[in-house]
Amino acid sequence: MEKQLVKRKKNKKEKLINLVATFIVAILSAFVLLPIWWIFRSSLMSTGALNEYPPSFIPHEWLWSNYSKALETFKYWTYFKNTFSIIIPAVLFGTITAIFCGYAFARLRFRGKKLFFNLCIGTILLPGMVTLIPLYVMWTRGLGLGDTYWPLILPYFTGGGFFNIFLIRQFLLTIPTELDEAAAIDGASRMRILWTILVPSIKPAIVVVGMMLFIQIWNDLLQQIIYINSMDKFTFAIALTNFTGSFGTNWPIALAATFMTILPGIGIYILGQKSFVEGIVLTGMKN
């Protein structure tokens, strides 16, 4: 009887704690969303309205014309096309090569495996800034690929960085080998097993790899700046960096351009969010 009472009391206490926690988390998440809303809200106002005090949380009139004004100089679809002509091949082949390499490390026996694996791990700790100048010399002077997208795409054809290979490997290790063996007895080749049995069962990891590559390329302003010179080849990152500078203090227009470049990120998240979070959650555990 007494025990039950204690338990009930505890439950009540726990419920209260959870309620308070929910409240705190709700407030914190409002703070996290506020910058995004503020950028959006400001992109729809006139310069005059932006300078009012106290500020209005919601625009009095929604000036969608800011967006068409921004589009007059901010060649959104050109940048969109340019950005994605780097992202699509890099993400696609980065993911495919990561699958091959991760598979070899997870499933195949070969001489020099441990050594090569450790060499690969070493590359994770190697800052990209260190290799920047020699790579630049190689791509531009050596191979004559300056002002093209190749120096931005080709490095991803190497498994997209060892972290991604590692991720695929960790995931494959969790798939029981009985699955492969059964298929092998049925006469399926290794590649067939990989692509028809293993790949579908590690889908969350593949989505994670794809999205990480996506974010990495999207955010890589430095390499885009050093390799691309012609304006008609500008990506979102370069164009936005130059755009707001040239627009001076016309904040609504600059923010309209900014918000438009943020949008694809949100879109991608909505598309892949379930697998993405699931994938990271699963990989985090399998160390």
Place this chain on the structure above:
Amino acid sequence: MTKKVKESTISRAGKKEERTAYLCLIPAFFGVTLISYVPTLAVFVLSFFDWNGLTTPKFIGLGNFERIFTKDIYFLDSIQSTIYYAFLAVVGAVLYSLIIALFLNMEIKGRTLFRSIFFIPYLLPAIGVFKGWEWLYEGNFGLFNFMLRMMGLSPQRFLDSPEQVIPSLVMIAIWTSGNLIVIFLAGLQNVPRVYQEAARIDGANAWQRFVNVTVPSISPIIFYNVLTALITHLQVINPALALTNGGPGKKSTFMSYVIYLYGFRKNKMGYAAAYAVIFFLMVGVFTIILFSTQKSQLFGAEE
């Protein structure tokens, strides 16, 4: 006889397996050699040369290093701002994401929704984020100054202030650290509930349970997050490229940014390579320090 046959078929199968493995690893091989280790060696070699990127490189021994250590106008500022930024960003991002993850690990309503909300900033393109925050930090009508004014405080200059520029940039880094939250959450969900219950029965309060049960169980995850955050933030360059151009003064001339300035604005490739070597060694020292603390921590957890 039969044994011999069997052995040879095994080794034939093994050979085939090996060949498949090597074929699969061709991309990684190129990655390790051409994209990683060869350029790393090359940067060391290049650091001994005076080279503008066009004419024949001239060997000058340690001349570049000597110049950096004695005459360079950025050197001290760049080391200071890089370490200051990385330190604040790592501590801030790890603490923030751990706290949020602890909350999200509780049985609160709408967990999935909240998780998404905290994660979204990580997925936004960095340059868009910087441009947006530039407006939030704006001196007269930015969001933060509105908030300060509403609380009766005087407006701040944030990105235009030598003292506030680094903390202001760190705020952006913390805001976008949603990936750490997800990794912490994964770790927390792996902490066996039994341990928590056992500690509770022994009369441990929430803080004691956190310090004695939760932290030791997720210490590898904490280490992983600190390590990746450290390597990421020591390489900071985007805020300088997209927002501050290294200013005000030289307060945000991060080492990566200086490498970029010398290599690509001033065409001093050899000199920039020497900077890159110093940067490499600095990151290496920090990584080694971090790894050595991890060992003692792990043993601590085992005892």
